[in-house]
Amino acid sequence: MQVELVERASRGDREAFTSLAASHVDRCYALAYRILRDPHRAQDATQQAMLGAWRDLRSLRDPERFEAWLYRLVVHASYVEARGERRWMARVRVISTELPLSPDVARSVADRDELETAFRRLSPEQRAVVVLHHHLGYPLTEIAATLGIPEGTARSRLHYAVRQLRAALDEGSTLVTSEERPA
């Protein structure tokens, strides 16, 4: 069914592409959000990827690869968003007024905060492999094929990223800081 929709859409059938888009928009957004950590940028990246998919659909030779191809567009659109415009905005510190958390909940919140901070330190390319691996469950070969990179590159990015994230979670983490700069 999807193959037929892809073939029809590649011949200019907008209804067919709308059906495809509707069935994939949530997963595309989920992927972009997990890379970018920002709902507005994830929204922009998803829109960019889907419009790019409509525009370039005729270049997709194998309709059965539509989903992987679309995910690649989402990832690349996320790279663009991650390197996008810079804005100077006033920074406002929000003072929390919540009641103290129980130790277990506090630890969970702390872990999530540490993961968020550590994840944001990763490059967009490293984030993408983490998300494809840990959220979509892609093995390295599929990650490499989806992103159009060598499997060795995917492996090194994933292992570096996971090591950084684990270090943030585990006690006694020793991330390299700007003070410990190699020559």
Place this chain on the structure above:
Amino acid sequence: MNRDIDRLDPAFDPRIADWLEADPDRAPREVLETVVAAMPSIPQRRALRAPWRLPEMLTPARAAVAAVLGVLLVGGAIFVFQRPGWSNVGGPQLSVSPSHSASTSDAPGASSPLGLAIIGLDGSVRQDLRLPVDAWMADLSSDGSKVAFTTSDKGFGFCGGCGEPRYAAVAAIGATGGHYLYPEGDVVSPGGIEHLTWSPDGTRLAFVGLDPTGNRDIYVGDVGSVDGSQVAALTIRRLTTDPAIDEFPAWTPDGETIVYANLGSEPPDDSGFSYTQEIWRVSVDGGTPVRLTNNQSADTMPDVRADGLVVFWREGQTFTIDLEGTGEARLRNAPDAFNPRWSPDGSKLAMLRYDPSDRARFPATYAIGPSYPLLDVIVVDLATGKITPIGPRVASDVNPPSWTPDGEALLIARYDDGG
């Protein structure tokens, strides 16, 4: 999600998977609505002819063809382009807003709202360079004879700063052609070159290189002479190796040192900046970088004056510091604007300032997705504080203007629809 991989893959950590699971899974309704509304105004492209653009689809026959073509393209490392066809590299226009009617003209001699141009301080167009309309992160050599910039691969279409791969290119002012630069001598992705800046003597380029791991560091490359016929190899060497992003390289007047910004240990916040961003310098011969600023504010976008004084942006203000990291001072006459660039005589700064008007948007006609706010090019007289708007606007703060040798004009990667 396929959890079978967790039993097989040491790189899998269930804590990371559980953390990602908690993120939202539903797209806002307007995402699909915007896509559906925009589709009628976006024509579908013809199928690509180059089989290597879809590596997963290579058959043995196609692989052989791709290999032959790859040898021809990569082995020679020369891309010679002809000016009449260059401005058509963008392909069909895209529009997310059906009501928008801006258009570019590819006819020789016709002006384009996009592309590099030399603009006088009075706003007059001295020269439309007629280079690729997606020329990005451009820099004019100090003698005004040549320009370096990045541009996307042919066929992708315009998208400033995006599209893979993007190549570095050099063109002589007034020439009919130019060269792509192919990096040799170190580990850097050929499509990962940004922030090109000429050395004072015009023989080298400093730039930000993206290596295969995704890291961004400062590189220097030796460039051969540009006369439209020679191989444009860029023999490069890497100057920095730290894991944080290094960017915005700037040469000292003696050509011996690169001043740049390093993101530091903290990632950027929603403003796009980090309080650990600092200004550093490193010798072009390599060695240990030296930090010039050290504070809890974002310091970035440095430039070096002829007497060695470093100017940089700090959270809406403009500061100076010397190359030893002392004598820090705020420039009180400089407005809240980005990417300060010294004039040749050091008396003025060219800067980029956001236009708060909703009209001043870089429309989606020239990019896939929503529009972006434009920036005005301004020149500030530091003695009087007088601000002169130059007229053309640019689409990003990574496109600072660069001065002509006479200090009376600027090279600008402009977007200007006359509105």
